Amino acid sequence: MSNPSLLILPGDGIGQEVMAEVRRVIDWFGAKRDMQFDVSEDLVGGAAYDKHGTPLHDDTMAKAQEVDAVLLGAVGGPAYDDLDFSVKPERGLLRLRKEMDLFANLRPAQCFDALSDFSSLKQELVAGLDIMIVRELTSGVYFGEPRGIHMEDNMRVGINTQRYTEAEIERGARAAFDMAMKRGKKLCSMEKANVMESGILWRDVVTEVHADYPEVELSHMYADNGAMQLVRAPKQFDVIYTDNLFGDILSDCAAMLTGSLGMLPSASLGAPMENGRPKAMYEPVHGSAPDIMGQGKANPIACILSFAMALRYSFDQGEEATRLESAIEKVLSDGVRTGDLLSDEHSTAVSTSGMTDAILTALDASL
Ligand code: NAD
Numbered sequence: 001m002s003n004p005s006l007l008i009l010p011g012d013g014i015g016q017e018v019m020a021e022v023r024r025v026i027d028w029f030g031a032k033r034d035m036q037f038d039v040s041e042d043l044v045g046g047a048a049y050d051k052h053g054t055p056l057h058d059d060t061m062a063k064a065q066e067v068d069a070v071l072l073g074a075v076g077g078p079a080y081d082d083l084d085f086s087v088k089p090e091r092g093l094l095r096l097r098k099e100m101d102l103f104a105n106l107r108p109a110q111c112f113d114a115l116s117d118f119s120s121l122k123q124e125l126v127a128g129l130d131i132m133i134v135r136e137l138t139s140g141v142y143f144g145e146p147r148g149i150h151m152e153d154n155m156r157v158g159i160n161t162q163r164y165t166e167a168e169i170e171r172g173a174r175a176a177f178d179m180a181m182k183r184g185k186k187l188c189s190m191e192k193a194n195v196m197e198s199g200i201l202w203r204d205v206v207t208e209v210h211a212d213y214p215e216v217e218l219s220h221m222y223a224d225n226g227a228m229q230l231v232r233a234p235k236q237f238d239v240i241y242t243d244n245l246f247g248d249i250l251s252d253c254a255a256m257l258t259g260s261l262g263m264l265p266s267a268s269l270g271a272p273m274e275n276g277r278p279k280a281m282y283e284p285v286h287g288s289a290p291d292i293m294g295q296g297k298a299n300p301i302a303c304i305l306s307f308a309m310a311l312r313y314s315f316d317q318g319e320e321a322t323r324l325e326s327a328i329e330k331v332l333s334d335g336v337r338t339g340d341l342l343s344d345e346h347s348t349a350v351s352t353s354g355m356t357d358a359i360l361t362a363l364d365a366s367l
Pocket of ligand 1: 261263297
């Protein structure tokens with residue numbers, strides 16, 4: 001059987017720096033766990049624009065369609081701010097999401113014990129927090145027609161349309177139920193069925209899909225109440241499934257319960273390929289951080305945790321993903337910190353590569 005394939009797209013700014021660290025982690029798994037990946041690397045974002053005049057070359061797009069998983073760093077930067085909208089670095093990212101049809105966006109909100117002081121919530125509310133938001137990513141109000149700004153009675157009117165087909169709700173729901181089965185078997189679906197017809201349909205379809213997942217405990221919540229509950233008692237949740245707009249807001253809110261942008265991974269999954277694996281792209285939530293690029297200050301953990309998600313969700317290597325996450329937990333509890341993380345007199349300040357050194361040492365110790 002051939003090795004699983006991975007396309008690495010470092011992108012711009014600190015995307016390139018944190019991805020170099022991920023490659024060291026991949027090499028560790030090759031050398032110490034005999035896990036071989038066919039790794040290829042290509043350009044995206046500003047880096048692709050500089051070489052090809054487009055933020056994503058067609059050849060790169062074709063490669064992304066063929067591999068088992070794509071791992072992306074970050075795109076963008078001040079050098080590209082004045083480019084035409086059609087060739088801005090972000091267009092490369094959006095094209096990947098659209099053409100790979102990545103409809104389920106997975107955003108974990110996990111609080112490492114060593115960082116529980118970091119949250120704006122009380123420590124006891126977030127210590128041990130581990131929730132996963134599954135956001136529908138390719139439909140809803142960001143895409144629905146009609147949309148635009150036009151004149152009506154001498155006044156400008158802005159229009160966007162919330163539109164969901166049952167097939168769109170259903171495929172995201174299946175991804176969310178599958179996720180719940182791999183975790184704590186609890187799923188909360190969030191919509192506004194009290195005031196939106198699309199919310200009524202959402203609730204109906206999720207309830208229908210539940211019949212195929214009898215082991216999962218399903219609950220429904222209005223999204224505004226969901227926002228309140230996320231900051232009141234976040235540990236009541238395991239997996240949350242919600243639409244594109246509510247998911248955009250709720251996943252940012254949940255993620256920040258846990259601290260720094262430099263710690264947050266994400267995954268976007270599509271339909272299963274011939275080999276049964278879902279199409280998938282993994283990426284840190286943060287951007288290219290031009291303010292710290294080239295200074296060895298970037299925290300590589302968000303990108304390394306994105307690779308851990310790839311191990312779990314694309315490569316069926318849940319135990320190895322846990323090994324990597326535990327190594328990160330250990331390093332943090334030993335007080336190893338990049339500049340974005342809270343430090344005190346007991347902590348050790350490290351550079352981007354220094355953080356990876358510590359993680360690799362902890363991985364060695366796990367053997
Ligand atoms: P950003 O996420 O790049 O940075 C926000 C702040 O967080 C900065 O102060 C930065 O130094 C810090 N930060 C981010 N990641 C960090 C890390 N790993 N370690 C330590 N500190 C970190 O967001 P921004 O400044 O709004 O955007 C910068 C550029 O990135 C823009 O061009 C934007 O369009 C792009 N962007 C890209 C993505 C993506 O590729 N997915 C996401 C967001 C922003």
